[in-house]
Amino acid sequence: MGSNDAADLVLALDLGGTNMRVAVVSSGGDILARSETATPYDAGAEELAILVAALCRQAASDAGNVSPIGLGAAIPATFRPDGTVGKLPNLPRLSGSDIKGLLARETGLRVELMNDATAAAAGEHWLGAAAGAENAIMITLGTGVGGGIILGGKVHFGADGTAGEIGHLCVEPEGHQCGCGSRGCLEQYASGTAVVRQARESGLIVSTAKDVYDLADRGDLAAGRLFLEMGRYLGIAIGGLLNVLDPDVVVIGGGVAAAWGRFYPAMRAEATARAFPEPAERAKIVRASLGDDPGVLGAAKITFERIAEGRL
């Protein structure tokens, strides 16, 4: 099959809290075209599906008027057994909607819906920093903290498709209240939102995690300490994951991973101190390597597999 054969192409959507990206992806992992726009925070499911369909038409046209055979949609949500979406803390109006049905109606395509961090893990495992690993963990540090798990060379979805919610591992039993209903989740200490909240609690005037990073770079000790604390909490979670899953590699991505040099030493030291020696020595902890693309690439990969299995 040539790379422009329609049977060889899918569309992939990565719906983020800030931006939504669509790409035309070949079964070999080439991105033929992309389209992107800001995610409308207040959009309802129907409005969003119409917007996604327009991005899909644009990307298919830019790729040379191709006719992809499916759409893989990665969204920041958990799913219910009936296929409707559960909680979306960052896109509240989509909660409980039949986004899959609406996307299928508006695009005319078969649609595979999946969690965005699971898709990112599949993408990094396919073509990025976890390529070739039998067992891998991906942690995405963004507005929230997402996670995805590869076991035995395959994405681990779990019985309900909700596996890999590493952001909701408890790292502080009586800690900060989390949107999921629990307390002291990793997401409350290692997300961009958490970095900003904690910086404000320390009296810093900031509006984004990058502001905190810039302050740390200019020598602000309170800002620098926040990244050490963030690294320590990440290390607590990773130490436990190393003991449970004994992975080859832990991949860290998302926008907040840009502060890598500030949190890596504390994260690595804490993880090593808490894990058994064998997994602590074996496991590499590395940055993601696919930039903005692991979500769309992983969504495409999972969709190709579903089609090949006859399940989509």
Ligand SMILES: [Zn+2]
């Ligand atoms: Zn939580």
